[in-house]
Amino acid sequence: MAEEPVSAPQSSSAAASLGHSVIPIVNKLQDIFAQLGSTSIIELPQVAVVGSQSSGKSSVLEALVGRDFLPRGSDICTRRPLVLQLVQTKRKPDGTEDEYGEFLHLPKKKFYDFAEIRREIQTETDREAGGNKGVSDKQIRLKIYSPNVLDITLVDLPGITKVPVGDQPSDIEARIRTIILSYIKHPSCLILAVTPANADLANSDALQIAGTADPDGYRTIGVITKLDIMDRGTDARNFLLGKVIPLRLGYVGVVNRSQELHTEADVLDRILR
Amino acid sequence: MAEEPVSAPQSSSAAASLGHSVIPIVNKLQDIFAQLGSTSIIELPQVAVVGSQSSGKSSVLEALVGRDFLPRGSDICTRRPLVLQLVQTKRKPDGTEDEYGEFLHLPKKKFYDFAEIRREIQTETDREAGGNKGVSDKQIRLKIYSPNVLDITLVDLPGITKVPVGDQPSDIEARIRTIILSYIKHPSCLILAVTPANADLANSDALQIAGTADPDGYRTIGVITKLDIMDRGTDARNFLLGKVIPLRLGYVGVVNRSQELHTEADVLDRILR
Numbered sequence: 001m002a003e004e005p006v007s008a009p010q011s012s013s014a015a016a017s018l019g020h021s022v023i024p025i026v027n028k029l030q031d032i033f034a035q036l037g038s039t040s041i042i043e044l045p046q047v048a049v050v051g052s053q054s055s056g057k058s059s060v061l062e063a064l065v066g067r068d069f070l071p072r073g074s075d076i077c078t079r080r081p082l083v084l085q086l087v088q089t090k091r092k093p094d095g096t097e098d099e100y101g102e103f104l105h106l107p108k109k110k111f112y113d114f115a116e117i118r119r120e121i122q123t124e125t126d127r128e129a130g131g132n133k134g135v136s137d138k139q140i141r142l143k144i145y146s147p148n149v150l151d152i153t154l155v156d157l158p159g160i161t162k163v164p165v166g167d168q169p170s171d172i173e174a175r176i177r178t179i180i181l182s183y184i185k186h187p188s189c190l191i192l193a194v195t196p197a198n199a200d201l202a203n204s205d206a207l208q209i210a211g212t213a214d215p216d217g218y219r220t221i222g223v224i225t226k227l228d229i230m231d232r233g234t235d236a237r238n239f240l241l242g243k244v245i246p247l248r249l250g251y252v253g254v255v256n257r258s259q260e261l262h263t264e265a266d267v268l269d270r271i272l273r
Numbered sequence: 274m275a276e277e278p279v280s281a282p283q284s285s286s287a288a289a290s291l292g293h294s295v296i297p298i299v300n301k302l303q304d305i306f307a308q309l310g311s312t313s314i315i316e317l318p319q320v321a322v323v324g325s326q327s328s329g330k331s332s333v334l335e336a337l338v339g340r341d342f343l344p345r346g347s348d349i350c351t352r353r354p355l356v357l358q359l360v361q362t363k364r365k366p367d368g369t370e371d372e373y374g375e376f377l378h379l380p381k382k383k384f385y386d387f388a389e390i391r392r393e394i395q396t397e398t399d400r401e402a403g404g405n406k407g408v409s410d411k412q413i414r415l416k417i418y419s420p421n422v423l424d425i426t427l428v429d430l431p432g433i434t435k436v437p438v439g440d441q442p443s444d445i446e447a448r449i450r451t452i453i454l455s456y457i458k459h460p461s462c463l464i465l466a467v468t469p470a471n472a473d474l475a476n477s478d479a480l481q482i483a484g485t486a487d488p489d490g491y492r493t494i495g496v497i498t499k500l501d502i503m504d505r506g507t508d509a510r511n512f513l514l515g516k517v518i519p520l521r522l523g524y525v526g527v528v529n530r531s532q533e534l535h536t537e538a539d540v541l542d543r544i545l546r
Binding site for chain 1: 325434438469474476498502504505506517531532534538
């Protein structure tokens with residue numbers, strides 16, 4: 001271990017600084033291609049979040065960003081793919097933070113209020129997918145600038161659903177699966193397969209669809225949500241240890257905020273405004 | 274209402290007594306056909322319980338019988354279709370009850386101990402489907418004789434599962450769906466579509482498969498389980514009122530025993546033995 005104490009960190013920091021200069025350029029290219037309606041030939045690694053409706057996908061994404069800004073609830077919420085580019089900014093000399101979001105479809109506007117970002121996502125979703133639970137494959141592209149994030153691209157995808165509701169067509173399940181697969185089929189895409197702990201892991205829509213795109217499990221990470229509301233007398237030990245369904249990259253257990261806490265936060269937000 | 278106070282009850286009791294005499298004969302015929310490996314041409318109405326793995330199907334069936342006798346747990350438990358014929362017996366003159374079970378594959382043996390019925394189901398499941406989570410379409414036929422039941426035939430079916438575990442083949446989902454459909458496709462089959470309240474109703478495997486067999490929803494009853502372990506801040510009001518997915522026959526909400534209580538009951542049972 002004493003032979004090469006310096007070289008490894010050096011090369012990794014060199015790679016990191018190379019990433020810092022390449023990522024903004026490729027992001028820029030992707031934005032241009034997205035506006036033209038085609039996809040870029042260069043594929044930057046993305047992290048896509050997949051799972052059944054209300055499994056906690058958007059909450060997992062928010063936890064990675066550290067801010068509340070996604071539509072959430074016990075109904076279908078994510079109805080268009082949301083491509084979320086996190087851009088790390090330098091902290092100001094006086095120590096204050098400057099966090100804001102920018103949508104590709106509103107290029108001039110900086111959103112400093114994250115509740116406003118949520119409303120804009122809802123408005124823009126309704127504009128393309130209609131107000132009554134319809135789903136569209138047209139992306140919403142959002143950049144979040146913050147000193148507290150890593151340079152990474154996350155994709156929030158519509159949840160898998162089985163029975164059409166509202167304006168949804170009868171083949172809603174197939175449509176949503178097609179949207180999800182169009183992202184996770186790329187070998188550069190890391191898949192976060194979100195499964196709630198209060199259902200059986202063998203019945204996970206997330207692990208099933210991840211398995212069709214990544215059959216050898218090289219780029220799938222299992223995320224077990226809702227550990228706090230499992231049935232009394234059951235536990236997720238065997239899920240998390242990979243004893244039920246093994247994954248090379250393993251499992252992570254998370255506890256997101258409950259719907260109750262979300263509702264309270266929304267009420268508070270409305271009062272304070 | 275005063276015009277015909279007698280005729281309606283009369284005819285319904287006539288129908289009931291006709292049923293009482295016809296049902297045992299058809300049951301007998303079905304048993305004979307089942308032993309020959311073919312299915313009877315006469316189809317008696319059956320009630321089939323469908324849903325995803327661990328949604329609470331077996332617990333719902335047990336509640337209908339009023340006794341604990343089915344294998345249960347957080348893993349795959351029902352791995353062969355269980356056809357359960359309930360036969361109403363007369364209460365003895367001294368008021369005592371005589372409840373027992375009889376398997377078609379063990380015709381001479383009366384099971385008075387319901388824990389022993391559970392063990393026999395497990396043994397017989399393993400014999401045909403193997404000990405490691407395999408699934409078979411070969412029926413287990415069980416008769417329960419009791420003064421506390423209605424003359425009715427219930428079918429417990431394997432839960433829908435997505436990702437193969439143990440000895441399960443890669444097409445396990447398709448196989449289980451085929452088994453389920455072979456029962457619920459018959460127009461004389463009433464479908465109890467069991468969905469846990471802690472998942473989104475639009476993502477219900479039960480309602481989806483019921484919808485393929487009964488697209489107009491004439492013979493599907495929604496059963497919402499796990500109402501006690503929903504996420505804090507959510508409720509099942511819109512599920513139960515049929516506002517999310519309407520069903521002609523409506524929804525019933527139930528709270529089964531938790532896994533914890535089941536485990537406690539099993540321990541008690543083992544101590545008392």
